[in-house]
Amino acid sequence: MTRKIAALLVFLAWPLQALADMHPYMGLDVAASSGHISMTDVSGKRTGFGTSGMLGGAFIGVGSLIVPHFWLAGEVMGDFSSSRSGTKNIRAAGHASTGRFRARYGYTVSLIPGYRFSELFMLYARFGIGQTRFAYTQSVPPATASGSTDSNPVGGAVFGVGVQFRLGPAFHLRGEYDREVYRHFTTFGNRAMPVENQFHLGLLYDFGGI
Numbered sequence: 001m002t003r004k005i006a007a008l009l010v011f012l013a014w015p016l017q018a019l020a021d022m023h024p025y026m027g028l029d030v031a032a033s034s035g036h037i038s039m040t041d042v043s044g045k046r047t048g049f050g051t052s053g054m055l056g057g058a059f060i061g062v063g064s065l066i067v068p069h070f071w072l073a074g075e076v077m078g079d080f081s082s083s084r085s086g087t088k089n090i091r092a093a094g095h096a097s098t099g100r101f102r103a104r105y106g107y108t109v110s111l112i113p114g115y116r117f118s119e120l121f122m123l124y125a126r127f128g129i130g131q132t133r134f135a136y137t138q139s140v141p142p143a144t145a146s147g148s149t150d151s152n153p154v155g156g157a158v159f160g161v162g163v164q165f166r167l168g169p170a171f172h173l174r175g176e177y178d179r180e181v182y183r184h185f186t187t188f189g190n191r192a193m194p195v196e197n198q199f200h201l202g203l204l205y206d207f208g209g210i
Contacts, residue, residue: 022064023208025073027172031055033083035180035196037101042189043091049101053083055198063112071114071122078107081132083196090138092188097140099190104151106132108158119166126160126178134194136187145188154194156182162200170207176200 037049056079063073084102091097110128117123135151162176180196 022062023206024060024062025204025206025208026060027058027202027204029055029057029059029077029079029200029202031079031178031198031200033081033103033196033198035083035194037085037192037194039090039099039190039192041090041092041099045091047088047090047099049085049088049099051083051085051101051103051194051196053081053103055079055081055083059202061112065116069116071112071116071124073112073114075110075112075128076107077110078105080105090190092138092140092142095140097138099136099138101192101194102135102137103194103196104133104135106130110158114164121166122164124162124164126158126162126176128158129155130158130180131155132180132182132194134185134187134192136190136192138188142188150187152185152187154182154185156180156194160198160200164204170205172204172206174200174202174204176202 033053035051040046059077061073061075066072081103085100087098087100090099108128108130110126112126114122114124131153133153137149141148158180160176160178162174164172164174166172178198182194184193
């Protein structure tokens with residue numbers, strides 16, 4: 001009985017120790033973005049918009065080694081984007097028109113599990129949700145529209161994988177690939193769904209030492 005109680009106490013102590021060892025980190029991030037927006041216009045015609053651009057932002061998080069080698073963190077990232085599409089021909093209320101998209105800014109909230117192979121190297125994954133504001137410009141907007149550009153906050157899911165290298169006592173460099181899949185949204189009566197591939201490079205300062 002005593003051994004069972006001792007084993008239970010050890011089992012319960014692991015998550016409590018992980019919470020006690022949690023420490024914050026923060027950093028800066030740049031990324032190249034390449035994606036696709038599938039849009040069905042008001043006439044039922046489907047058009048694909050290729051997107052590309054750069055992102056820049058910052059992140060803050062808190063994490064801990066929950067057991068030897070296994071890292072777990074929660075992170076919030078915000079970014080500004082220059083990602084945009086080319087201009088495509090569409091149909092708008094029986095008239096020929098053109099349209100184009102641009103992503104402006106957004107944020108993600110993520111859970112980041114990782115495996116630390118050594119003091120210098122860690123492999124990790126990202127699972128998160130986020131929101132990006134997409135602006136759509138149409139040369140012939142609906143008669144009821146107040147302008148030729150419609151802006152919408154669009155939510156979605158983020159999945160990624162990355163590697164992190166220790167540069168010094170507190171600084172780390174990380175590279176990451178993310179796939180962002182957004183929900184459908186409606187703009188000027190058109191139905192659109194964006195998907196983005198992002199390639200990140202980030203510099204991280206850890207306040208407690210990973």
